[in-house]
Amino acid sequence: MDDYFAELGELFERFNVVGAFWTNIQLTFWAALIALALGTVLALMRISPIASLRFAGTAYVNVIRNTPLTVIIIFMVLVVWTLFAVTLAPGFNDNFFRLAVIGLAIYHAAFVCEAIRSGVNTVPVGQAEAARAIGLPFLAAARLVILPQAFRGSIAPLGNTLIALLKNSTVAAAGSVSWETASTMRLMIEFRPDHLYLIFFIFALGYVVLVIPIGVVTTWLSDRLAVKR
Amino acid sequence: MDHEAITDEPVASSAPRPTSGTATTDRATGEPLVELEGVNKHFGALHVLKDINLTVRKGEVLVVIGPSGSGKSTLCRAINRLETIDTGTIAIDGQKLPEEGRALARLRADVGMVFQSFNLFAHKTVLDNVTLGPRKARGTPKKAAADQARALLDRVGVANQANKMPAQLSGGQQQRVAIARALAMQPKVMLFDEPTSALDPEMVNEVLDAMVALAREGMTMIVVTHEMGFARKAADRVVFMADGQIVEEAPPEEFFTAPKSDRARDFLSKILPH
Ligand SMILES: Nc1ncnc2c1ncn2[C@@H]1O[C@H](COP(=O)(O)OP(=O)(O)OP(=O)(O)O)[C@@H](O)[C@H]1O
Numbered sequence: 459m460d461d462y463f464a465e466l467g468e469l470f471e472r473f474n475v476v477g478a479f480w481t482n483i484q485l486t487f488w489a490a491l492i493a494l495a496l497g498t499v500l501a502l503m504r505i506s507p508i509a510s511l512r513f514a515g516t517a518y519v520n521v522i523r524n525t526p527l528t529v530i531i532i533f534m535v536l537v538v539w540t541l542f543a544v545t546l547a548p549g550f551n552d553n554f555f556r557l558a559v560i561g562l563a564i565y566h567a568a569f570v571c572e573a574i575r576s577g578v579n580t581v582p583v584g585q586a587e588a589a590r591a592i593g594l595p596f597l598a599a600a601r602l603v604i605l606p607q608a609f610r611g612s613i614a615p616l617g618n619t620l621i622a623l624l625k626n627s628t629v630a631a632a633g634s635v636s637w638e639t640a641s642t643m644r645l646m647i648e649f650r651p652d653h654l655y656l657i658f659f660i661f662a663l664g665y666v667v668l669v670i671p672i673g674v675v676t677t678w679l680s681d682r683l684a685v686k687r
Numbered sequence: 688m689d690h691e692a693i694t695d696e697p698v699a700s701s702a703p704r705p706t707s708g709t710a711t712t713d714r715a716t717g718e719p720l721v722e723l724e725g726v727n728k729h730f731g732a733l734h735v736l737k738d739i740n741l742t743v744r745k746g747e748v749l750v751v752i753g754p755s756g757s758g759k760s761t762l763c764r765a766i767n768r769l770e771t772i773d774t775g776t777i778a779i780d781g782q783k784l785p786e787e788g789r790a791l792a793r794l795r796a797d798v799g800m801v802f803q804s805f806n807l808f809a810h811k812t813v814l815d816n817v818t819l820g821p822r823k824a825r826g827t828p829k830k831a832a833a834d835q836a837r838a839l840l841d842r843v844g845v846a847n848q849a850n851k852m853p854a855q856l857s858g859g860q861q862q863r864v865a866i867a868r869a870l871a872m873q874p875k876v877m878l879f880d881e882p883t884s885a886l887d888p889e890m891v892n893e894v895l896d897a898m899v900a901l902a903r904e905g906m907t908m909i910v911v912t913h914e915m916g917f918a919r920k921a922a923d924r925v926v927f928m929a930d931g932q933i934v935e936e937a938p939p940e941e942f943f944t945a946p947k948s949d950r951a952r953d954f955l956s957k958i959l960p961h
């Protein structure tokens with residue numbers, strides 16, 4: 459038994475599991491921020507009175523949502539970086555990290571947009587009409603009246619998108635972010651295939667521990683912030 | 688106590704006047720303020736507004752009455768372009784309604800609207816509901832907007848509710864806040880689309896009283912309502928609509944006692960108490 463724990467300790471010394479999780483948390487954090495901003499803009503486009511903007515927003519969501527994330531991440535590395543030589547940071551690793559963040563954000567913005575749009579649907583049309591009737595132009599009405607209520611109605615689907623993003627952040631491996639969890643896990647299994655089950659279990663548990671609080675917090679928030687009518 | 692705050696008496700003189708001061712007591716000769724010419728509107732195959740010609744003068748109070756589905760709401764909504772029209776023109780104070788964008792927003796600011804279902808901003812306090820328009824559409828400084836809002840809330844008898852959320856108010860109180868919110872933009876004309884029909888009976892009068900007071904101050908008003916008491920007390924003219932057309936126009940007393948058209952007689956026999 460002592461041998462077993464000694465081996466395990468050695469495994470954890472050799473592979474930085476905590477650091478790998480931290481990488482995925484960072485990928486998720488930055489991608490979530492950018493996706494939230496981009497998704498909000500897309501949602502605004504989709505509810506705007508201008509037909510060409512609505513079309514562009516709809517096209518983005520349909521194209522991106524139906525493209526596999528792996529394809530987008532590989533596109534970021536092979537096309538954006540290799541072909542067009544777009545460099546986002548001086549160091550190799552930082553550059554791959556940022557390309558992955560952008561790829562994750564582009565993909566999840568489509569889902570954020572749809573989550574916000576579902577929130578917009580919870581806002582009665584009379585709210586927008588009243589905003590227009592007092593002379594607010596579209597953007598002011600959206601910013602001051604519609605989105606504040608829509609966000610409260612979209613906390614639960616936004617939470618689900620965040621959970622998906624956290625798990626999907628492992629796809630950054632396809633974009634050469636080789637120190638994140640999925641890549642680290644594979645290396646560990648290759649190194650100690652005899653501990654296969656344990657290694658799997660540790661990584662699965664790590665994600666469960668990260669995901670559960672997100673669900674709890676978003677459920678709590680969406681109850682607390684619900685708009686009373 | 689709110690329910691007694693409004694009476695038929697002219698409103699407290701301390702309150703600021705909502706109108707720009709051009710209102711005239713001689714309503715028949717006031718200048719045209721809202722002009723509709725040859726207005727047509729379809730919802731798909733349904734012809735909801737049929738060649739509507741209507742002029743409302745400064746200071747005039749017009750009551751629009753008619754059976755359900757006759758197009759009263761659509762008419763009201765077309766006047767501030769919440770509904771687009773197919774043909775014809777609508778002008779406010781000599782200015783044709785712009786199609787879109789900021790010019791339309793500016794013009795809407797001059798047209799107050801009170802909805803059947805109040806439509807107060809659910810995430811904002813009563814005070815913020817009233818100050819939002821002046822601050823964001825007119826650029827009124829915060830303090831000035833708040834002072835004006837409190838005066839308006841006082842005028843409609845809900846000053847003590849200023850810091851509550853709309854959901855905490857009764858229907859009658861919410862509708863009076865909605866009136867204050869519209870007045871805060873100092874509109875040239877106020878549109879009311881069945882402002883009391885979503886209210887419990889005991890709350891109808893508090894809202895009507897606020898509207899009568901407003902009418903007496905010279906506000907130009909277009910009111911869709913079946914409240915004959917209000918029409919008799921405050922209206923200069925009643926317009927009767929049926930099937931998207933204006934069938935009859937007359938002063939209220941004349942309309943209610945001696946309607947000329949069969950449609951109006953038939954309609955009145957259904958809503959009048961016997
Ligand atoms: N958005 C819409 N789409 C399709 N049809 C509509 C729409 N709004 C109204 N209508 C139809 O247009 C007609 C006129 O409606 P409107 O609401 O103007 O009538 P109204 O006189 O206000 O009736 P009520 O007294 O019931 O409020 C009705 O037949 C209604 O069903």
Ligand SMILES: [Mg+2]
Binds near residue numbers: 759761880
């Ligand atoms: Mg109606």
